[in-house]
Amino acid sequence: xxxTVIHAPHDIRIEEVPDAAVREPTDAVVRTVLxxxxxxxxxxxxxxxxxxxxxxxxxxxxxxxxAVGAAVTGFRPGDLVVAxxxxxxxxxxxxxxxxxxxxxxxxxxxxxGSDGGQGEAVRVPFADGTLVQLPKEAASDQHLLTAxxxxxxxxxxxxxxxxxxxxxxxxxVAVVGDGAVGLCGVLAARRLGADRIIALGRHxxxxxxxxxxxxxxxVPARGEEAxxxxxxxxxxxxxxxxxxxxxxxxxxxxxxxxxxxxxxVGYVGVPHGGSAGVDISQMFDRNVAVCGGxxxxxxxIPELLADVLSGRIDPSPVFDATVDLDGVPDGYxxxxxxxxxxxxxxx
Amino acid sequence: xxxTVIHAPHDIRIEEVPDAAVREPTDAVVRTVLxxxxxxxxxxxxxxxxxxxxxxxxxxxxxxxxAVGAAVTGFRPGDLVVAxxxxxxxxxxxxxxxxxxxxxxxxxxxxxGSDGGQGEAVRVPFADGTLVQLPKEAASDQHLLTAxxxxxxxxxxxxxxxxxxxxxxxxxVAVVGDGAVGLCGVLAARRLGADRIIALGRHxxxxxxxxxxxxxxxVPARGEEAxxxxxxxxxxxxxxxxxxxxxxxxxxxxxxxxxxxxxxVGYVGVPHGGSAGVDISQMFDRNVAVCGGxxxxxxxIPELLADVLSGRIDPSPVFDATVDLDGVPDGYxxxxxxxxxxxxxxx
Numbered sequence: 001x002x003x004t005v006i007h008a009p010h011d012i013r014i015e016e017v018p019d020a021a022v023r024e025p026t027d028a029v030v031r032t033v034l035x036x037x038x039x040x041x042x043x044x045x046x047x048x049x050x051x052x053x054x055x056x057x058x059x060x061x062x063x064x065x066x067a068v069g070a071a072v073t074g075f076r077p078g079d080l081v082v083a084x085x086x087x088x089x090x091x092x093x094x095x096x097x098x099x100x101x102x103x104x105x106x107x108x109x110x111x112x113g114s115d116g117g118q119g120e121a122v123r124v125p126f127a128d129g130t131l132v133q134l135p136k137e138a139a140s141d142q143h144l145l146t147a148x149x150x151x152x153x154x155x156x157x158x159x160x161x162x163x164x165x166x167x168x169x170x171x172x173v174a175v176v177g178d179g180a181v182g183l184c185g186v187l188a189a190r191r192l193g194a195d196r197i198i199a200l201g202r203h204x205x206x207x208x209x210x211x212x213x214x215x216x217x218x219v220p221a222r223g224e225e226a227x228x229x230x231x232x233x234x235x236x237x238x239x240x241x242x243x244x245x246x247x248x249x250x251x252x253x254x255x256x257x258x259x260x261x262x263x264x265v266g267y268v269g270v271p272h273g274g275s276a277g278v279d280i281s282q283m284f285d286r287n288v289a290v291c292g293g294x295x296x297x298x299x300x301i302p303e304l305l306a307d308v309l310s311g312r313i314d315p316s317p318v319f320d321a322t323v324d325l326d327g328v329p330d331g332y333x334x335x336x337x338x339x340x341x342x343x344x345x346x347x
Numbered sequence: 348x349x350x351t352v353i354h355a356p357h358d359i360r361i362e363e364v365p366d367a368a369v370r371e372p373t374d375a376v377v378r379t380v381l382x383x384x385x386x387x388x389x390x391x392x393x394x395x396x397x398x399x400x401x402x403x404x405x406x407x408x409x410x411x412x413x414a415v416g417a418a419v420t421g422f423r424p425g426d427l428v429v430a431x432x433x434x435x436x437x438x439x440x441x442x443x444x445x446x447x448x449x450x451x452x453x454x455x456x457x458x459x460g461s462d463g464g465q466g467e468a469v470r471v472p473f474a475d476g477t478l479v480q481l482p483k484e485a486a487s488d489q490h491l492l493t494a495x496x497x498x499x500x501x502x503x504x505x506x507x508x509x510x511x512x513x514x515x516x517x518x519x520v521a522v523v524g525d526g527a528v529g530l531c532g533v534l535a536a537r538r539l540g541a542d543r544i545i546a547l548g549r550h551x552x553x554x555x556x557x558x559x560x561x562x563x564x565x566v567p568a569r570g571e572e573a574x575x576x577x578x579x580x581x582x583x584x585x586x587x588x589x590x591x592x593x594x595x596x597x598x599x600x601x602x603x604x605x606x607x608x609x610x611x612v613g614y615v616g617v618p619h620g621g622s623a624g625v626d627i628s629q630m631f632d633r634n635v636a637v638c639g640g641x642x643x644x645x646x647x648i649p650e651l652l653a654d655v656l657s658g659r660i661d662p663s664p665v666f667d668a669t670v671d672l673d674g675v676p677d678g679y680x681x682x683x684x685x686x687x688x689x690x691x692x693x694x
Contacts, residue, residue, distance in 0.1 A: 094608060099634060102608035164636070252627070261441060261449035264638070271627040278625045280599070280618040284640040287446060289511070290625075291611070293634035
């Protein structure tokens, strides 16, 4: 089969790789229908996060079950399924609690020895614990399929940020970052009943989506200027809940600074700035909490899926470009150069 | 009147100062009955936290109301009262929400222009918003008074740490720090229904109090060794809730490392190590939250007071030495040299 392989920073290739196959009785093989490129894939693309040369890449996909191992009971060939961005066994104490990202048998698509999501098929370990069933009818509805693809990571991650930040009905929320996760964070905050949602972002095409998703205010500034703008919009107090969806030192510093005293930053941006953005003295004096981390998408997909199917939320606008498998290197380039927000891959 | 004054690191003096007096209609004057020395006073004593030469010091006291301003409605001369370690107006949005430490009219005892708690009397701004009434009968019960004095800071702060860390019935809790706040954190965790409480501390007289307060396990190690010990005690998982009551880089690092995935560190140790102890990458991968800060003691005193009066909790064992006002410099020395845990001041 063919799949996306990363050889070095900026060196993404589509190559022939061994066919995905059932190896363990708990495995399934999923033939990919849709996949996409993540903002966090760019950390590898840019060489900020290291990868072994020749490693697979991609962690968001949905598709059709092609084969299952003897121990798989919840799925059978022909099922339409979406995968969260990590696999998990579904039975350990963490999985039972809904923190599947801490499953001791879990793993991240594309790590050495596993298939990545940006390929024609994927061997899915612990299929029963990992995959979520989608209605078969969705297969013929490209718009709906696109919305469902967002559950794999960005919509679930935005939801995690909103939960971690403690978004409640009536809350004032600020969202740092206008990437796909930040935008989904806006949508999640609205879904959780936020009254006012301030989106921080400077790309007008993106903030337009933020407004469509429920942002009531847009702050195009950065750093100190952004802090001042959010303070002014909130009568000096700051936001009850701040979603940090970037992962840099500056964004974390901004997020903490615009939180209202007693509030929380829900951070989901993969941290690449050490801890320097975390100003513990400022947090201490104002009782600002820093919560969040890697989103247990598997825990959230069922409830978010219901809302996508009912039409209550539609995250599909975060995908603004589409490529086929051969176009994936171009897709990375477009996202790296910010000419695309999030690139969908069709098979 | 006479009060404690700090002139320079290690230079604490008892001096004649202007009498405390009602200046604003919302003021009260409280004649001090009991006060004490806080672990956080040692930061000033050691020169780690700067003070203006000649500044007053001390932020924990209870006493008898001597005079009230015309606008004070909740107190009158003769009332026995305890003060939280910050004053607050009681009417702003933060006070109403129970985050009195963020009151825009609030302040910390001993800041320039205000009286400190380690003096014969204290001018209390916003008496109605700040003070809490105690039963008059307590005045004749030295043991009870001592327990009530702990509400001013250490017991309320330990409770804040436990709340911030999300202590729930049945939880496994770890407490980093065997100072008075850490010990009160043990007591607060037990009060909130923790099932297992692991106290980290190496001073046997202190860990004996921890056991009396409800600690089920004691870990005398530090750093990596402590992390390994807590992991072993918890089947490898760590503690659901970790109370960080030290405020150094090492203690924060330890606290994060011993938290169970998905758990939280409730930190109340005044931070003096920058943000270096906050390992955001470790927090991210394991969804460990860092919550807490300066405790809104005023919010907690009423409920904790009820439990002290009923005998359900007794934090008095954290006081292991007593001095009179003239003995305060010796009290600082004893705490600095760790020959005393927490020094009570009688008047």
